[in-house]
Amino acid sequence: MTTRRKARSLAYLFRSFLKSEKRQDELDEEFQFHLDMRVRDLMRSGLSQAEARREAVREFGGVQQLKEQCRDNWGIRLYENFKRDLRYSWRQILKQKRFSVVIILIMGISIGLNTLMFSLIDSVYLNPGLYPDEDRIVRIADVFSGRNARNIKSWMTSPLYYLERKEQSRVLENIGVYQTDWAIVRDLDNRSNSPYQQLLVSPSLLETLSLKPFLGRFFTQEDIDSGNHEVVILGYAFWHNRYGGDPNVIGSKMLIDDEPYTIIGVMRSDFNIPFGFDPDGTDPRFETPFMTPWIERPWHKTARGRQHNYCNTLGLLKPGQTVQNLKTELQEINSRNSPLFPEAYRYEIEHAHEIAIVPLKDDLVRNVRTQLSLLLISFAFILAMACANVSSLFLSQNRVRSGEFGIRAALGASRLRLIGQILIEKCTYSFLSCAVGLFFLWIAHTIISQTNLYDLFLIPPKPRWSYNLLIYLLISGVAIGVFTGLLSTLGIISKEGFGKMMKEQSRSSTRGKAAKRYQSTLLWCQLTLSTVILVFGGFLLKSFVQILKIDPGFDPDNLYTVSFNLADSDYDNDAKRQFMAELKKRTQELSDVESAGISFFPPLKWGGNHTTRMVTEQDWIQGIRDSSICIQDSVDTTFLATLDISLISGRYFNESDLRNNARNIIIDRRIADKHFNDTDPIGKRIALRNHPSPPDRDNPGNWYTVVGVVESVVRSNLIDPSAMGTIYRNVNEYIPYWFTLVAKSKSNPTHLRASIRDIRNSIDPFVVMDKEETMSEIMNKQHRFNRYLLSIVSLIALIGLFITGIGLYGIIRFLITQNRKEISIRIALGEGIHKVRLNVVSYWAKISMISTIIGASLTVLLSIKFETLLYKVNPGDPFVLLFSVFFIILIIIGTAWLSSTSIKRSNLLEVLRVE
Template sequence: MSKFLQLFNRLLFLLRRKQLESELEEEMRFHLDMKVQEKIEAGLSPEDARHLALRAFGNITLAKEDSRTMWGFRYWEILWQDLRFGARMLLKKPGFTLAAVVTLALGIGANTSIFSIVNSVLLRPLPYEDPDRIVMVWMDNRKLKIDQDIHSYANYADYRAQNQVFSEMTAISQRSFNLTGEGEPERVMGAAATSSFFSVMRVTPVVGRAFTLDEDQRGRDKVAILNYGLWQRRFGSDPQIVGKSIQLNGISRTVIGVMPAGFTFPGKETNVWVPLAPDPQLMSNRSGFWLTVVGRLKPGVTLEQARAEMGAIAKRLESQYPDINASYGVNLVPLHEQVVGTIRPALLLLLGAVGLVLLIACANVANLLLVRAAAREREIAIRAAHGASRSRIIRQLFTESMLLAMLGGGLGVFVALWGLGVLKSFSPSDIPRLDQIAIDKRVLVFTLAVSCLTALVFGLVPAIQASKPNMNEILKEGGRGGSAGVRAARARHLLVISEIAMALVLLIGAGLLIKSFSRLQEVNWGFKPDHLLTARLQLPRSKYADAQQVRNFYEQLLQRLNAMPGVQSAGAVSDIFLSKTPNSTNFSIEGQPQKIGAESIEVPYDSISPNYFEVMGTPVVKGRPFNDRDVEGSPLVVIINQTFAREFLPGEDPLGKKLKYDSLDGPAPWFTIVGVVADTRRTGFDSEVRPETYIPHAQEPSAGMTLVLRTKTDPAGLTAALGNEVLSVDKDQPVYDIRTMDQLLVEKIAQRRFSALLLGLFALLALLLAAVGIYGVMAYSVAQRTHEIGIRMALGAQKRDLLGMIVRQGMILTAVGISLGLVVAFALTRVMSELLYEVSATDIQTFIIIPLILAGVALLANYIPARQAAKVDPMVALRYE
C-alpha cells in the first residue's frame, strides 16, 4: 500500500518538478530571512546576522541536492536512461525492431478490436435501471419444441397472481401500426403493454406520463406513448405533443408521453406503446398464445429461486388445465442473456482465437529476442563485469521489451481502428448493440494491460536467460556462440513447437467453421430463393372489419401485382418467412381418435393465394394446387407437406382424407386434403422441417399477409413500384419489410459467415506467424552451424544428406507440435459444437487435411534455410570465424 502511495507521490513530484524547485527555494529563503531577523532583534548588525544565519543553515546547495534526491528524480533518471539506451539498441537493428513491432501490432490490434466488440456487446450493462433483475418469462412449449414461446392471458394472470418472486410482471404484445394522419402513411413497430411495464423496466417518460392502472381497462385505453426517435422525426420534437391525437390502425389515440432517447424495448424498432387492455373474453382465454411476459425479480431473490417457484406454478397449471396446458412449462431467461445469448459463444470463441494469435506472436518475438540475446552475450557480460547487478541488467533488457510492446500496442490501436471499420462493414446486422461498438477507455486500458502482459510473456524468459551469462567463458571465447547456446536453442525449439501446436488448434477450428458454413450454402430450402421479392402487409381491423373486405383487397392487389412490369407472378402467404413461431393450432384427422391434452398436436396453418407454390417454385408432389374454384362456399380444401403426410398418414394415400382445426367458436369444419407439397425450410436452416398445412386465402382470409413476387429482373429494383401499387389500392395502407429473399437468407446466416470469416482470418495469420517462426529458428540454426556444415562437407557429406539432415531436424519439431496441437484441438473443439452446422466437432476430414496443410507449410519454411545450408562452400565455411 505505502509502496503505491510512494510511487504515486513520485509521479506527482515528477509532474510538478518546476513548482517543487521554486517552492523549496522560497521556503528556504523564508527560513533565512526569519533567522536574520531573529539575530537582528538579538542586537547583531545586519551583516553579522546574515553571516550567522547562513552558518547555522549549512550548505544550501547540498540541501537542495538532497531534496531533489528525495523527490526521486533519480528513479526516473534511471528509467529514462534505460529507455534511451533501449531505443538506441532498437534503432541499431531496425529490421529486428520492425519485425517485432509489426508482429506485436497485428496480435495486439486483433485482440483490441475483438475485445472492443466483446466490451460493447457483452460487458457493458444494458441501458436500464438494475438491468440484471429483469427476466424474460417464456412458455416452454414441449409440444412444439419451442422453448421461448408466448403465453395466453389467463396463464399470465395466474403466474402474476401466484408468484412471490417477482416484484412486478408485465405482459407485452408486439404490434405494428399503420400511422396515418399528417404526412405519408407509415408502418411503425410498436407494443401493447400492461401499465406494469413501466415498473418492470423502471423507465419513466421524459415528456408526459406513463400508463395508469385504469388505462389497462378496455375503453379507457385510447392513449399512446411515443419513442424518442419517432417524436423527433415525425413530430419535430414538438414540446406540446402531450394531448394531441394520432391515428394508429385507423383508431384515434391521445399521446400522453415520450420515452427517453434510446429506449426501444421490447423490439429493436419499437416506436410506439399503447395499453394492452384486452377484452374480458380474451382475458379469460387460456388457449390463445400471444403475450411476451417480462418480470423484475424482487430484491434478494435469485434466478434459481424464481425458476423453482415459477416451475411449480407451471406444474400446477398443467394439472389444473390438462386439456390446454399439458406439456407447457415455463422458461426464465435473464434479459441480458436474451439479448446477447446467441452471439456470446461466437464472440468468446473469437476472443480465444485472437488470444492464441497473440501468444503465437509473442513466441515469435521471444525467438527474435533469444537470437538477439545470443548476439549480445558479450555486451551483457562486459556490463556485468563492470559491476552492473543482475537485477539492473534484467531491468535494462526488460525495459527494451516493454518499449517494443508499447510500440506494438500503440500501433495495434491503429490496426484495431482500421480492423473495426472493416468488421463493421461486413458484420451481421443482428449482432445486438453493434452501433455502440467503439474504442473507449475500457478498451484502451485493456490494450495497455495486454501490451504489458505481452512484454512479460515474450521478454521475461530471454531477459533472465541473458542475465546469467558465464562471463569467464564468454569473454575468453572471443566471440563464437557461448555457453548459453545450448540452453537458448532448447528454449527456441520449445517456442516453435508451441507455436505450431497453437496454429494447428486455430486452423482446425477455422476449418470446422468454414466447412459448416459451406454446408449452409448447400441447404435445400425447398423453394427457389433467387428473383424473389417479399413484403409484409397488415390491414387494420378498423377499416377491414369483415372477411369480404380483406378478401377483396388482396384479390385486387394481387391482380395489379401480377400485371406489374418485371413481375412474372405474384402471390401471398399469411406467415412471415423464417419466423420461428408460426401460427399454429391443434387439429384432428377424420377416422383417427381425437387427441386431447398432452396427446394433442399442433400444426402451423397458412392462408395462401392459389398460385403461391407456383410463385415459390415449390413442387406439388401429389394431387393439385389450389385454383380459382376454391372459393368461399365451395368445399373446404387443404394442402399438406410431405412431413405431415409421413407423420400423420403413414402408408396411406392422403388425398381425400379430411382434417379439422380445433377452433374456439363453434363446431370446426372439415377440410379435405387435395394436395401434398414438397417440404420447405421456411422456419430457417437450423430447425428441423415440421408438418405444415395450407388453406386457400379465399376460404380463410387473413388480414396480415406476406407478398411474394417472382421477378424477371433484379427484385431489389421493384421495391418502390411495389409500394406504389399498394398505395393505389388503399392510400392509407403502408407496406413494410420489403426485402429480397436473398437478403433474408443472407441475414439468417450472416452471423455464421462473420465468425467463419474472422476465425479463418485469424487462423491464416497464425499459420503465417508460425511459418515465419519456423523459418527464423531454422535459418538461425543453420547460420550458427555453418562451421559444422563445412566440416561435414569437407568430410564428404552429400548436399542431399545435408538437406535431409536439416529438414529432418525442423520436421521433428513440426511433428511434435502437430501431435500436441491435435490433442489440444480434439479437446477444445467440443466447446464450439453449438456453432457448427451438420459438421461434427471432431470431423475426421478436417482433422486429417488441416495438419497436412500445416506440415506442408512447415516443410517449405524448413526447406528454404536447408537449401541455403547445402549451398555452403566448405572452404568459406571452414574459414568462417
C-alpha cells in the same frame, strides 16, 4: 519508527531519487578523499607515493562493490538499475531494427486484438451502459416443460403472475411489464390507415429502467388510476417521419384503433427496451413507432390471466438483494397463490412450472454467447501463438547474446539482476507494441463504429475509449512482455542453466543441448498452434459455406414478394377474395411475370411460424386424443407451383377448390411420414383444432381431406429449420386478414415493384402494401449474421497466418545465422549453395509435416468438444484437414525457402574471424 522519522526517511529517499547523479559524484569525491588521506598517512610512515597509493587502493578494496553497497542504502538502487537497463534496452532495440520490427508487430497486433476483445465484451456485456441500474435489473419469466422451457426466446410470464409479484414481492424495488401488439393508426390525410406494431408498457417499467423522455413526459400510474388511458408516447423516428419533428405535437390527438389518443411525449432516439421491439427475434432494429400504457384488465385476475404467458417482465432488485433471494421469494408467493386457481395449478404441476430469473446483462448476451465464445477462443489462440512466436524469437536473441550475459555474470551481475535486465528489455518491446496495439485498436474501433453490427450483437457494441481500456491495454502489454520474457529466460532462471550459460559463453557458435531442446519445444508449440488455428478456421469456414448453401426446399430465384394488409379495410370475405383474385390476375398478365401465387404465411417471409394442432381421422378412431402441432398456411392454386415446391403425390389446389371453398388440404412430406407411415395419405381426413373440444367425426365440416403431398420446405429459419410439418389450406376457405403475393419474374424481380404498386393503386390505393422484397433479399438477411462471422473468422485466420509467417521467418532466419559457420564450411568445402538451401528447406519440411499432424489431431479433438459451433461439418472432415495441413506446410516451406535465400557464398575466413 515515529512518524517524524518516517517522514525524514521518505524525504531522504526523495532527495536521493532527485539528486542521484549528484550523489554519485559526491560518493566518488568522498572515496577519493579517503584514499588521499590514507596515502598521506602512509607516506608519513615512510612509503613512497607510488607505494602508498598502491597500498591504499589495496586496503580500500573493490570500489564498485562499495559504491553498490552505499547506493543500496540510498534506497534507489532499483530505480538506478531500471534507468540503466531501459537505456540499454533502447539501444538494443535500435541496434536490431529488423528483429525489433517483427517482434513489435507480432506483439502489437496481439495486444490490439486482445484489447479489442475486452472492449467488445465491455460494451456488450460488462458495461453496456443502457440503464443506470442495469446491475440490479433482472428478467423474470415462467417456463413450462414441453412449452418454452428450452426456448429462452419465448420466456414470458402471464398478467396474473406479474400482478401477484408486483403486489407481494419485498425483494424487488420495482417490477414492470411490457408486450407488443398490432394497432391501426389513421394516417394524417385522414383517409387511410396503417398498421403498426406498438409497445404496451406499464409505467413501472419505465421507472424500473429509469428511462427519460425526449419531449413531454411519460405516462404515470396516476394517468392509469384516473382512467386517463388514452395517452401515447411517440418513437423518435415515428415523430420525425409523421410529424416532421414538430415539438408542438405534444397535446394533439392520434387515432389508434379508431380511439383518439393524446400525445404526451416523445421517446429519445436511443430509447431501448430489451427485446420489446423484437417479437420474432429476427430484427432487433425494429424501432417501436409509439407506446401506450399497459392496462390491468378484469380477466387478468382470473385463471385465464394466470395461464396466458405473453408478457415480458423486468424487475429491479433492492440494493443488496440477490437473484437467489428473489427466486426463493417468488416461489413462496407462487405456492401461496397457485392453489387458488386449481386448473392453472394442475397445469403448473403437469408441466413442471419453474420461475426463471436472469440478470439483464446475461440476458443481453444470450444470443451472442456463441459468437463471444468463438471470438474468445480465436483470440486466445492468436495470443497463445503470438506468445510462443515472440518467446521463441526472444530466446533466439538471448542465445545470440549469451556471451554478453556470461561476461556480465563473470563481472558480478547476479542471476536475478540479469533476469531483471532481460525482463525490462522485453517490457520495453511491450510498451512499443502497446503503441502499435493502440493504433490497431483505433482502426478496429473506427471500422466497428461505421459498421452496422446489429446482426452480430443484439446490443450493438459501442466501443468507448476509457481509462479502463487503456489500463487494460497497458496491463496486457506488460503481462505479455513479462510472460514471453520469462519464457525466454527459463534457460538462466535455474542455477544449473545459469552455470551452463556461463560455460557456454566461451563457445558462442555452439549451443547447449538443453537450450536447443527448449527452443525446439517452443517452436513445436508455435507450429502446432498455427496448425490448430488454421484447421479450426477451416472447419468454421466450411460451416459458413454450408450455411450459405442451405437448400430452402424451393427455388428462391427471381421471386418477388409483397404483403397486403386487409385488416383495417372494410372488406368482407367476398371482397377480400375478389381483391386477391384481381391482384393475382393482373400480376400474372404482366409480361415479365412467369407465374404468381398467394399465401398467408409464405416461407421465410415473417421470420416465425403460424401454427395449429392437428389430428388424423385414423388416430382419432384408434383413440389417440393427443393432437400434434404443425405449421399452417393458406395458399391459392398457383402458389406452390410458383415456388417450385415439388408435388410428391396427388395434386395442387385447383379452381374448383377455390370456387367451392372446399375443405381440402395439402400436407408436406414431414406430416405424411409422421402420420401416415407407408399408407397413401391422399383421400385421408385431418381435423385441425385450436380449441379443446373434440372434432365430431360424423360432421364433415370438422374434417379436411388430403388432396396432395408436397416436399417440405424451410419455413422460418434457414440455419435452424423447424422439424414441424406444414399443412396448406385453401386460401378461400381460410381467408387471412393479410396476405403475401409472390411473383416469379423472368428477369430481375425488383422490376416488378413499380408494376405491382400500379396494380394496387388501380384496384384500391388504400390497401396497405408492406415488406416489398425479393426472396433473395429475405435469404440474404438471414445470412447477414453468418457473413459477419465469416469475415471475422477469415480475418482472424489471416492474422494468424501473418503472425505465423513473420514469426517463422524470424526464427528460421535466426537459426540459419546461428549455423552460418557450419554452412560456410560446407560451402567452402564445395557444397553448392542450392544444395545447402535445399537441405534447410527439407529439414523444415520434415518438421512441418510432424507438427501439422499433431496440430491437426489436436484440432479434431477440439472440434469434437466444440462441435456445436460447426454446422454440417464433421470434425474429422478429410477435405478441410488435408487442405489446411497442406496450406500450413506450404507456408512453412515457403518461409524456409525465403529465409534460406540469405545463405550466400561468404568468405569462410571472414566468418571464422567473426566467430
